Amino acid sequence: xxxxxxxxxxxxxxxxxxxxxxxxxxxxxxxxxxxxxxxxxxxxxxxxxxxxxxxxxxxxxxxxxxxxxxxxxxxxxxxxxxxxxxxxxxxxxxxxxxxxxxxxxxxxxxxx
Amino acid sequence: xxxxxxxxxxxxxxxxxxxxxxxxxxxxxxxxxxxxxxxxxxxxxxxxxxxxxxxxxxxxxxxxxxxxxxxxxxxxxxxxxxxxxxxxxxxxxxxxxxxxxxxxxxxxxxxxx
Numbered sequence: 001x002x003x004x005x006x007x008x009x010x011x012x013x014x015x016x017x018x019x020x021x022x023x024x025x026x027x028x029x030x031x032x033x034x035x036x037x038x039x040x041x042x043x044x045x046x047x048x049x050x051x052x053x054x055x056x057x058x059x060x061x062x063x064x065x066x067x068x069x070x071x072x073x074x075x076x077x078x079x080x081x082x083x084x085x086x087x088x089x090x091x092x093x094x095x096x097x098x099x100x101x102x103x104x105x106x107x108x109x110x111x112x
Numbered sequence: 113x114x115x116x117x118x119x120x121x122x123x124x125x126x127x128x129x130x131x132x133x134x135x136x137x138x139x140x141x142x143x144x145x146x147x148x149x150x151x152x153x154x155x156x157x158x159x160x161x162x163x164x165x166x167x168x169x170x171x172x173x174x175x176x177x178x179x180x181x182x183x184x185x186x187x188x189x190x191x192x193x194x195x196x197x198x199x200x201x202x203x204x205x206x207x208x209x210x211x212x213x214x215x216x217x218x219x220x221x222x223x224x225x
Contacts, residue, residue, distance in 0.1 A: 006154075032211065034211065034212070042218055043116065043215075043216030043218050043219055044155070044202070044216045045216070046212070046214060046215070049212050089154050089155070091154075093211055096209075096210050096211050096212060097208075097211070098168070098211065099145070099157040099160060099168045100155075100157060102147075102154030102156070103154050104152065104153055104154045105154055
């Protein structure tokens with residue numbers, strides 16, 4: 001049972017344009033969501049998070065949007081840079097001290 | 113300041129054997145969580161250790177066990193290895209179990225033949 005889904009396995013975006021990565025979840029108990037970035041041969045790196053009491057959180061070029069009624073969140077990267085090319089994972093949990101459930105990841109390729 | 117370190121980086125075992133993976137948390141962190149990442153999948157939570165006790169556990173059989181030492185480092189043990197245990201094993205450390213402080217190590221890649 002895949003409780004967190006990333007339906008796009010890959011995405012290609014031109015440098016300078018917006019990258020939008022999507023994530024859907026089924027467990028209504030999830031109340032904390034995170035995005036991680038992963039380069040080959042490295043562990044995932046925390047990017048940005050959002051709790052269910054908010055619908056938007058912004059950090060520099062990264063913004064996460066949460067639509068609780070649709071059980072959907074998205075990560076926007078503006079502007080996209082070649083160094084953003086990596087695999088992005090969406091993760092969810094109940095409370096900040098909980099175990100995390102991860103999606104299967106989206107591979108982002110930012111082209112010149 | 114060293115981040116999360118894991119050893120070994122790679123390991124090859126045969127079915128039925130036992131394996132121990134090690135993790136040293138980031139300086140100042142007191143919580144260690146272990147994840148299994150199979151090829152093409154996202155990381156799956158195995159368990160979390162805090163104050164030397166297992167605090168939470170994911171949907172993994174008892175063949176998977178762990179330990180946390182007084183210096184907060186941790187071991188993951190897997191008994192009676194199966195081919196399906198082949199994966200990247202990630203260790204993540206955090207402060208006071210707070211996931212927003214969580215840092216991941218580079219992982220140990222285990223291949224079971």
